[in-house]
Amino acid sequence: MPLTVLAGASVLVMLLIVARLSHRIIQLVSLLLFVIAFICLLNIRGMLPYEVGSLFMIDSFGAFMTGLIIFSGLVVNIFSYIYFQEKEEGPKEYYVLLFLCTLGACVLALSEHFVSVFLGLEILTIGLYALIAYLRTRNHSIEAGIKYLVLAAFSSAFLLFGMALVYLQTGTMSFAGMAGVVAADSVPPLLITGLGLMLVGLGFKLAVVPFHMWTADVYQGAPVPVTTFIATASKGGVVAAMLRFFIAIDGFRSEPLQMVMIAIAIASMVAGNLLALRQKNIKRLLAYSSIAHLGYLLVAFIPGSAVVPQAVSFYLLTYFITTFAAFGVITILSDSESDAEDLGRYKALFWKHPALASILSIAMFSLAGIPLTAGFTGKFYVLTTGIGQGFWLLAVVLVLSSVVGLYYYLRVVTTLFAGTRDLLPDPPAKYPVFLGISMAVLSILTFALIWLGVYPDSVIGVVQGLQLK
């Protein structure tokens, strides 16, 4: 049902564009449509879990992830108005693409069949090609777009080849069918090869080391709201699909696969944090930080115990909220010529815009995983999951690499408080209504960050109720 709304929404917005309506109306309509999709999702809560053909399985975990993704679409949508209104390019088609990408990510999160996985992935990716290069007059944008296009196509090929091999071995493309076949005998080499190739494809989307080369450039080149979307919804969808697949075929018990994943996780945590150390561009910094965070997420993923879906969902929730807050501030501070990506521009922000600076600091502390913020609770959940199954190595690496990470998060915070010079423009007061909405959203997000850090029990309760069919 929410999927239909999303799909319909993109068509509706397209029609509205034909009717030559203004940016403002289109923005508001798409906001409304996102809200409707979200409400639909709340409405179907009672009917869970149900299956759509053999392609989709809408269970409570899937619904939660879909909710997260639609929510991120919603937040990105809100931030987009201020960001794009100043730019020369017509921003209207942007919303169509945003709906399509959201749809793709949701499809991924709900799919339990190779066909739907691939379908979702391609809807998502093709939308993103255009979105990343949306500001076509900027050099970085084009570079990022091309880079993403080439690499994503390449990784899709890997994924497809992997799927083909798995299909060859198991003779079925639905997760449930595969589970039966795989459980019957020991894991054959062809299957491992297939899974390995799939891992390459998925790893690219998640931007884990060693498939992370595109991340920094794309994060930097893409418009800030799109970067937000890549960092959250697109990764969330892939994680959900991957989790569903691994749990269905119980891929955790395969020794070589586990070793590979452990290696990937460690490499991501270490490399992500190290690469971010010397970054002076906050978008690139967040890109490397996201690599590290996906590494942390894998620590919750690898143990394969019953708590994994909870830990992954909770961690994604906290990570999403934090990322929204951080990128939201960047969006608001960006002006028509360039994004507020140079760290030097954030100097003394605290004394100029205390609210924005506080939000950004809290987001940074949350990314660093410091108590009182959601990031800490998320990291706690991840560590508990890892140590609970005896993965001490991962836990220790996580802890040590997040100490390295502290350094650059603190650097951002220090910059906010340093000096008294002021290089930043005022936020565009030209659109007080949308600025107000954006600030309200940011405040709510910040409140959620602290709430999750101080009193996470209610949310943990929800997350613990999640089930995978």
Next chain:
Amino acid sequence: MMLVLLITVLMVGAVAAVVAGEWNRYLPRWIALLASAAGLLLVTLLWANTSPHSVTDGQWLMDFRKEWIPSFGITFHLAVDGLSLLLLALTFFLGVLAVLCSWDEIRERTGFYYFNLLWILAGVAGVFMAMDMFLFYFFWEVMLIPMYFLIGIWGSENRVYAAYKFFIFTQASGLLMFLAILGLYFIHGRDTGIYTFGYFELIETVIPFKTAFWLMSGFMIAFAVKLPVFPFHTWLPDAHGEAPTAGSLILAGLLLKTGAYGMLRFVVPMFPEVVTDVAVPAMVLGVAGIVYGAVMAYSQTDLKRLVAFTSVSHMGFVITGIFALNELALQGVVMQLVTHALSTGALFLMAGMIKERLHTRDIGQMGGLWGPMPQMGTIGLVFAMASLGLPGLGNFVAEFLILLGVFQAQPWITVAAASGLIFSAVYSLRIVGKIFLGPRRTMEAVPDFSFREMLIMAALTVSVVWLGLFPQPVINTARPAITELIRFMDVHSAASHHQSYVK
């Protein structure tokens, strides 16, 4: 409920200060003073109400417990025994002084400054009361960020470097402790089927020796960095040197004490066998700290760094005393925690006051200050004497008790540790000689104590003399906690001996 009130009064004060700071520059300091004074009053009441019964009623004086995150077995559990009570009283006492000493020093961004100050105090108070390991870690971290801001924003020239170093050292070690806490949580959960972070449950966990060693290392590293124990001390001179006066006061007086408290409260009772095993190396490190700190202190030219290194030396006594593991030494440790906070705090305050007047921390540029400032000179002499352990002042009692206790355990280590007393005489006299005596270097007019400064110093002087002449109340208050600790140690080492017979 009173325990929660202690923390909330500080937190509410902190928020009120930052809000009031938007309106008026001077309002935050009054709010901060009010909040910390209210806290001090509450603690005094608590102490007055409970002390007559404390010896008979067992260890715990007050307890507050509420579910927090039941899905992980985390409770909001605060409790106070004599040890906590003493340290809490110290927290609020120094808190009031910290507010008073920043009264005129801090002129910019006052709202945010007092917010951080009160927030640190809240974190420290929480650390001293938390009886749930998760909650403990939570408070342990809560005090870091505001301290980072305090050093990083209001510190002197090299503040950013010092703030980073402080934060990364303490946070890294804290995370290792958190891993150890999680390890303990799972071992206990697996053995008993009850997953909980509660202190009283985890303390009963039976841990295989090798695992226990690693878990203890996790805890120890956090506390050793905070204390600091000799090789982990490098953050301390920078942080103390660059922090604003109140920051140095709180660092030396309270944050270092959380490390010692952690060892007494968690490391010793949770890992009694391992502690007995590593006692000698730990004491050796302590002695190394005593000597090293003293030598380094002697060779400093920066007054605040000098005082910072004396802290390293004094904290060497603390770790040596803790690992002597007998009642005398532990009583000495508790005394040392209190008296060191007072004497070193006073020296830092004085360094701050001199800096306000002369705009330098370089000892070479001071000299002959007794002439224009006889009052400060006298008080300076008193605290330099306290720092070298002159009989009649609090530090003497503390160090003497520690040495007595350590002598029962390891006579030769005592010999080395006692040399620290001589070294401390050397550097303390150097402080007085260089700053207050000798020819005058600057001819600027330097005013003596203002009324506010006199009030601060009078409070500290009275306390340190009182502790030197009549230390019994402190000893009585801490006794139940310490005898309980010793008893717990004995029971457990007996149990482990018994087990080894059975095997």
